[in-house]
Amino acid sequence: MRARRLRGLLLRLTLNRPVAIAAGLLVAAPGALVMFRDFAWESGATDGIALVLVATGAALVWTGVAGRRADWVE
Numbered sequence: 001m002r003a004r005r006l007r008g009l010l011l012r013l014t015l016n017r018p019v020a021i022a023a024g025l026l027v028a029a030p031g032a033l034v035m036f037r038d039f040a041w042e043s044g045a046t047d048g049i050a051l052v053l054v055a056t057g058a059a060l061v062w063t064g065v066a067g068r069r070a071d072w073v074e
Contacts, residue, residue, distance in 0.1 A: 013060075018066035026055025 031053030034046055047048050 012073030014063045015068065017064045017067060020060050024057040024062075024064060026057070027060065028054050031057065 013023055031050040034050035035054060046072065
């Protein structure tokens with residue numbers, strides 16, 4: 001049940017363009033910080049998590065900028 005609620009929340013977030021852009025920037029910023037700065041506590045796991053955060057943020061920003069498209073072409 002929680003997975004369905006989380007999925008619905010994510011879909012509503014991506015359909016609202018300004019919110020998708022803001023959320024994307026908020027998600028990508030910490031990941032980019034970890035990727036481009038050198039911290040003493042970093043490991044391979046934190047690099048992977050940072051990469052996932054940046055990719056998710058970029059996808060949200062792209063969705064906000066490009067807008068909604070149809071799933072199929074008739």
